[in-house]
Amino acid sequence: MDDQSRLLRGGPRDAPQRHQSLQAAISWSYELLTPDERRLFRSLAVFRGGFALESAEAVGSGDTLDILDGLTSLVDKSLLRRVTAPDRSARFLMLETIREYGVEQLAAAGELDDAKTRHAGHLASLSEQAEEALGTAEEEGWLHRLWRDTENLRSAIDWSLRSSGHTSARLACGLGWLFYLHGHLTEGRARLGQILQAASNVDDYLRARVVLPAGVLAWSVGEWDQARTWLEQSLELFRLHGDARREAMATAFVGHVARSTGEFEEASKRYQTALSIYRGLGNDWGIAWALFDLGLAARDRGNDDEALALHEQSLALFRKQGYRWGTAWALWNLGVLAHRRGDDVRARDRFAESLALYRGLDDRRGIAQSLEGLAAVIFVAGRLREAARVLSAADALRAGLGAPVALSDRREYDRTLEGVKASMAVDEFEREWTSGRSLEADEAIQLALDAAQPPPPRLRLRQKPRDPLTSRERQVAALIVRGLSNREIATKLSIAERTAISHVEHIMNKLGLHSRAQIAAWAVRHGLDLPTES
Incomplete structure (x- = not known):
């Protein structure tokens, strides 16, 4: 603000009066406005990061002035700039120095608190509508609408935390989900925690709609006890108010907490309950997510065939609904399963398609996990x-x-990362790791897609009589490259888990290795791979 103020006071002495400083230039333009246009300009200064026409209509104050006429006049006088968003809708921007001048005028006129209250109330209404749209065809559009107003939402929360716990709770309803779906987990967790403290006296149903995304965000950052507490609270409140759809959502996320703490049977039970509720409602969106969640639980138990079937079902439902976010998640999990089964061509295709969807949704967390999936494919290829x-x-x-x-x-x-580390000299790994940190997201995406291309056919030499590993041990080593646990290896090879453990120990002893990561690195260097499963 100090820097901006110095800019406002600067300017050559020999310039015309209206150009001697930026302050004078803005004041000159302001004085050209009619009284109603001035009131509109002042009220629009509460927006940060721009605003849409409907927002100007909700927040702007100009008495009898037509809002569109007023905006046109402000654009003509260079106090506003009109831009066209990617969806072809109009949006209006105010330079920060001009906005600060407007806020000063707003305060001087005694209108600042009223404008901020209208601003927060309007953003709260948008947030509630976005939360209501979850699981419908309008979800993506509403969340995109909120995302464009992220700076306005942050500003509205800062104001409402000091002025209205009720308004801050309404803001949190949709904003919590926005932060979760876009991967801004730490900020989302912190802000919803603040809001829950400020909104202690709101009605139970509104509180439940805040506590649910707060619990989701707490789970996402690993605060499982707090997440369980909040999610169970929301579950009981939604049940009490007869809101079956949100009850099912809370039930599924309680299952996610159980899954994260290793309670796989409890997780499956919660997912089955959610599935039953969604089926009773005829909610295909919820059914698709419940099948997806059951697929996760099956994968956790090492039942890859069951997981594959469930994820294929959820993918088909998500595609039918045109639901890009669910489609991306299902594709990512199918990529993980394909990689575990040794089908890296299919894994690459699944990860690449999920990556394209996450990129289109601007979900940077999803982009990261798809890159990690491709990195596993790249590692096995020896790159x-x-x-x-x-x-x-x-x-x-x-x-x-x-x-x-x-x-x-x-x-x-961890097994992919440790396998890469074990396969490279320390200084070489650190050099490449440093190089990777400097990549822009688009550069990393292109690198991953290029490097994950199938390698040229390798000339497989006949196994030498004195190969250190038996045929079964080579199979076990190849499965370790894929990240399978001893139990999963046992299931895959139809042997006892104790036998799988024994094979791993023999491999380490024969090769002089000390970890599974070293086994994976050895297997990659020696071209061990799995036959692709049909």
Whole structure:
């Protein structure tokens, strides 16, 4: 603000009066306005990051002035700039120096509090409508609408936390989901926590609509006890108020908390309950998510065939609805399963399609996890430098969002990362990791897609008689590259888990290795791979 004020006071002494300073230039334009246009200009200064026509109509104050005529006059006098959004809708921007001048005039006229109250109330209405649209064909459009007004929403929350707990709760309804779906988990968790403290006296139903996304965000950042408390609270309140759709949503997320803490049977039970509720409602969106969640639980138990069938069902439903976010998630999980089964051509295609969808949705967390999936494919192909850079770029995206890898996905992620590290000299890995941190998201995406292309056919030499590993041990080593646990290897090869453990121990002893990551690195160097499953 000080820097902006110095700019306002600057200007050459020999310039015409209206140009001696930016302050004078803005004041000159302001004085050309009619009284109604001045009131409109002042009230629009509460917006940060621009606004749409409907927002100007809701917040602007100009008595008898037609809002569109007023906006046109402000644009003509260079106090506003009109831009066209990607969806071809009109949006209006005010330079920060001009906005600050408008706020000063707003305060001087004694209108600041009223304007901020109208602004927060309007944003709260938009947020509630976005939350209501969850699970409908309008969801994506509403969330996009909110995303364009993120700066306005932040400003409205800051104001309402000091002035109205009720308004801040209304703002949180949709904003919490916006932060979750766009991957801004740390900020979302902090803001909803603040709002819940400020909105302690709101009615139970409104509180439930805040507590649910607050619990979702707490789960997303690993605060499982707090998440469980909030989600169970929302579940009971929605049940009490007869809101079956939101009850099912809360039930599913309680299942996610159980899954994150290793309570797989409890998670499956919650997902089944959610599925029953959604089927009773005839809600295809909810049915698709419940099938997806049951697929996650099956994957956790090592039942990849069951997981594959469930994820294929959820993908078909998401595609039928044209629901891009659910489609991206289902494709990503199908990529994970294809990679585990040794079908890296299919895995690459699934990860690439999910990546394109996440990119279109501007979901940077989703972009990161798709990059990590492609990095696993790149590692198995033996392209170690590229794998390190892609993993680093994904890590940088997550760090910027405060969105760590989910615990349920951590094992396979860690095995890929440790396998890459074990396959490279320390200085080489650090060099590539540093290089990856400097990549822009689009550069990382292109690198990952290029590096994950199927490698040229390798000339497989006949196995030498003195190969250190048996045929079964080579199978086990190839499965370790894919990130499978001992139990999953046992299931895959139809052997006892103790036998799988014994094979892993024999591999380490024969090769002089000390970790599964080293086994994975050895297997990649020696071209071990799995036959693709049909």
